[in-house]
Amino acid sequence: MAEHEMLVLGLSHIEEDVYRHLLRNPGIGVEDIHVLLRHEAGATRRSIQRLRELRIIQEADGVARACEPELVVARLAEQRLEELYDDIRSLTHLRPLVDSLGREIPGPVDEDHRRVERITGLEAIRTRLDELAFFARDEVLAAEPYDALTPENIENSRPLDMRCLRRGVSCRSLIRRTALKDGPTRSYLLELTAAGAQIRVLDALDELMLVYDRRTALVPLDPGNTSKGALCSAEEGIVTTVVNNFERLWAGADDLTALLGRRGESTPEPGPTETQGKVLRLMCTVGKDEIGAREAGVALRTYRRHISDLMQLLGAENRAHAALLARERGWV
Known part of the structure; x- marks a missing residue:
């Protein structure tokens, strides 16, 4: 079974197994898919239902098809960024918690x-x-x-x-x-x-x-x-x-x-170059650097250097943070 790479996008290992199986075998029924994948029947049914709700698979006339990977990854990445953004916003309002904890100190x-x-x-x-x-x-x-x-x-x-x-x-x-x-x-x-x-x-x-x-x-x-x-x-x-x-x-x-x-001068609006913008979009939607570099048409080392430059431009601590900040600025 392939390594479970979609956990970062919020899919469980069973959900990813079902999706990958339907990519390999389009137009099959899902009634007995748990047997082929060697997963528990109830957990598999719940996973299939969630994939339907997320519009990752579609069913018609009793058969199922997996949606295009590019659309699926982009949709899941968007959802995860929204969740991360909500988490970060909640983490910036900690003063009530600090005050509450301070009241616990005796004396x-x-x-x-x-x-x-x-x-x-x-x-x-x-x-x-x-x-x-x-x-x-x-x-x-x-x-x-x-x-x-x-x-x-x-x-x-x-x-x-x-x-x-x-x-x-x-x-x-x-x-x-x-x-x-x-x-x-x-x-x-x-x-x-x-x-x-x-x-x-x-x-x-x-x-x-x-x-x-x-x-x-x-x-x-x-x-x-x-x-x-x-x-x-x-x-x-x-x-x-x-x-x-x-x-x-x-x-x-x-x-x-x-x-x-x-003085006839203007305030610069720092932003990504055309190439950096392409790399940024790939970084947000592609799981592996090798794939991103290939789609960007640049060497792997160059692709990673662009990501490093983007993180510095955004003031980001890591790639997930960079994706979130880029979305806030409307770059992706």
């Missing part, structure tokens, strides 16, 4: 420590930012007075920023005008705006501010030396002060896309 809670936290060390700050970005649900405000981002800064920021934007979180950022003179920084800012971020530009910006859902604010302990650490506060008065300061600066800033438009 008094140090509310002052919870509401105002002093953080020192770059790694500790990055960890805290990752947590705040993960739990952000509505809005992230950022005022970042840098003149350029290092490649390391960009690589650390990209997954956090894109994760929020993919969830529909409103992301507004203030930057210095001098940052636009740095090529990699400028490209990353345009990448963010293409993904839905709002970015405004100021001639002078000296204050570092980060606010998550208007509930938590992060500011440097020493504005003149950010290496000394940061203060993370959920205190309403502190958060409100930071938000008001941000909004004041935001009102007087220039919109990045409008600014570049006045």
Whole structure:
């Protein structure tokens, strides 16, 4: 019996066996197919019924035929992507669960420590930012007075920023005008705006501010030396002060896309090339790379390189994640 490759598409091994048997033997009856396949009769009948419901097999005049593999795989892949998308959406709303689990901890809670936290060390700050970005649900405000981002800064920021934007979180950022003179920084800012971020530009910006859902604010302990650490506060008065300061600066800033438009420049819309689009569609519908490469008319190594490039372009962690993100962007 062939290896069961359709489990990833949601078919049981019995369902796949029946489908493959009908592909090999079109136009046969299914009454005694369990005997040929050596499966239990009841389980086989249930599998046949599900294949009918999924429109994977069709019956007429007492005989059954398997639908075309290309249509079947595409239909099942679409269904699985919908299921995965629903799962991911549910996994992004975990704050009620965290709060519920926190109430199980015995003993008094140090509310002052919870509401105002002093953080020192770059790694500790990055960890805290990752947590705040993960739990952000509505809005992230950022005022970042840098003149350029290092490649390391960009690589650390990209997954956090894109994760929020993919969830529909409103992301507004203030930057210095001098940052636009740095090529990699400028490209990353345009990448963010293409993904839905709002970015405004100021001639002078000296204050570092980060606010998550208007509930938590992060500011440097020493504005003149950010290496000394940061203060993370959920205190309403502190958060409100930071938000008001941000909004004041935001009102007087220039919109990045409008600014570049006045210069006769356009914001790029990153997307797949024609070849990458073909490879992407094959990746979503074909089980093996060898088959995908053959249908794409490229060498196996080239096919895999295209997939690697697509995953990087999408910011995906694996192929299933890439397929989901591509579908969200309308690429497949």
